[in-house]
Amino acid sequence: MCTGLGSGLFLGLFLALTGCGRQAAREAASRPAPPPRPATSARKDWSWRPVGGLAILEGELASPxxxxxxxRSIREARFAEAGPxxxxxxxxxxxxTALLRTASGQILARFEFVLPPPARVAPPKPSTRAASAIPPKARHADPPAQAQVSPVLPARAKVSPAILPARAEVGPAIVPARPPKALPGLPAVAPDRVTPLPSPTPFLLPRAAAPAPGAGPWPGMGEALNLTRGPGGQKRLLLSFDGGSNAEVxxxxxxxxxxxxxxxxxxxxGAFIQHFPALVKRMAxxxxxxxxxxxxxxxFAPGMKRDPKWTKERVQGELLEADAALVRLLGRPMDPYWRAPYGEQTAEIRRWAEELGYRHVGWSEGADTLDWATPKERRLYRSGDAIxxxxxxxLDRDGDGLIVLMHxxxxxxxxxxxxAGLGAFMDRARREGWAxxxxxxxxHDLGKPxxxxQLRLAFLQSPTPAPQSR
Structure with a gap:
């Protein structure tokens, strides 16, 4: 009797505990899983390499x-998933010089965009003190540049303007300031072998020389002209060429x-003029x-919106500094036209350029040949024959007045x-009546004055010799 009663009590207790366990399991399964702890944006070494007119940055993120x-002159942003x-x-x-960071402020790398491409840099040994720049060691010809991140940097380090290259303004023109010091904790991605260009004595734009809008020696100034196509009716086209930093062709x-x-x-x-003076003399x-x-x-204007840091004085300084490079080489100023880098400009910027005697010349829709792109740029690349x-x-469809962009x-x-096939292309076009x-x-045919x-020389002030150090 007692044995049966004890067995019944034990069985009841067992069933009750089993039921409680099952209920707890069901409740645990119904609760949402806790969110995973976010990983930091730690990554493998970052590097960059030039491809035509592009810079290719490569690295790895542990989290999106x-x-x-x-x-100094760029600000690019993009979202990247975790991984390569x-x-x-x-x-x-x-x-x-540019810093790569996350939107939250974590600095990932510091790049120096130099030519020829920088060599690999050995990673620094962890240290409690800020690492100094490590001399580069060439491993092979033209390897990618490495940007190292020191573990001593705080996770939310802010970018200080003091570590970025700056330009000291003198009047409305700009002259290079002293190069920045190495960023603490980040060895600079230095070139393996670079012959620095001589720092030219800047030509300065006197404050009183710049004309007010609507005045000055340029008839029709203030129109903000953006020439992207010539007049039709005569089977003419313009093969225009940009010289930025390379001159292989x-x-x-x-x-x-x-x-x-x-x-x-x-x-x-201006950089092209300094690098390739013999070619520029031949062009002239x-x-x-x-x-x-x-x-x-x-x-100047990413997304066709002017970057606020590109003020009128700085934009005009960029134009006059390039013109001064040609004056030093040839003794005469540039012709009265300009083309915005990357085609980025606004009506406001075009008017600023017109105050100095430059009308803006772009290119026709769909007439950017992308001739600089190599097979590595799959989205942009076309073979030379295909271009x-x-x-x-x-030309057969709507070539009259076309402005073509090549490099x-x-x-x-x-x-x-x-x-390689440009001559044959021109010969065929001429046989078909094109000029x-x-x-x-x-x-001229659009009726522009x-x-x-030569009148721009009034905007360029003769350089004064720098004082001798004692």
Missing amino acids: AELVLEG VRWELFRPPVGE ATEILDALKARGVHTTIFLT AEGHELGNHTMNHPH LQRLRQR LGSERAEKDRPS FVPVSAFL AWNP
Whole structure:
């Protein structure tokens, strides 16, 4: 009797405990799982390499992040998922220094965009003190540049303007300031072998020299002209060329133009003029118009909205500094045209340029040949033959007055450069009745008053010698 009663009590207790366990399990299963702890944005070494007019940034993120690349003349942002990251952007000016950080402020890398590409840098040993810059060691020809991140940096380090390159303003023009010191905790991605350009004595724009809007020697100034197509009816087109920092195909292009007696318009940066003075002298001697492409090829207006840091004085300074480089080389100013880097400009910026005697010349819709893109840029790349074939088709469709954009630099294999077939393309177009003209021909037929570039010399102040150190 007692044994049966004890067995019953034990069985009841067992069933009750089992039921409670099942109920607890059901409640636990119904509760949402706790969110995973967010991983930090730690990553493997970041690097960059130039490809045509692009800079390719590569690295790795442990968690999704909004990335910001910010320097003196650039500010680019994009969202990246966790894992390997490959970021393509237009290459910043030579010598630009920029920080790569997350939107929350965590600094990932510091880049120096130099040419030729920087060599690999050995990673620094962890230290409680800020690491100093480590001398680069070349491993092979033209390797990607490495940007190291020191573990001593705080997770939410803010970007201080003091560590970014700056320009000291003198009047409305700008002159280079002293280069920034190495960022504490981040060794600079230094070049393996770079012959620095001599720092030219700047030509300054006197404050009293700039005319007020609507005044000055430029008839029609203030129109904010943006020439993207010439007048029709005469089967003419403009093959325009930009010279930024490279010149691999410049000689081939100049040879093709000279052999056919074609004069065109070439837009040059001040950096190109300093790097390739013999080519610039040849362009002038062979009768080509030389337009302004700014000194350092900055981003004035990403998304066609002016970056607030590009004030009127700074924009005009970029234009005048490039023009001064040509004056020093040839003794005469640039022709009265300019082309905004990356095509980024606004009506306001165009008016500022017109105060100095430059009308803006863009290119026709769909007439950017993207001739600089290599097979690595899959979205942008077309073979050299395909580029010229598309141009031929465009002439047949709506080529009258077309303004075509091509470049003097190309990192493609020689057989894959459009310049290799440019002469044959021009010969065929001429047989079909087409003529090749410079910008001035289009502006004349549009009824725009001619602007004398010599009048711009009044805006350029003769340099004064720097004081001798004692």
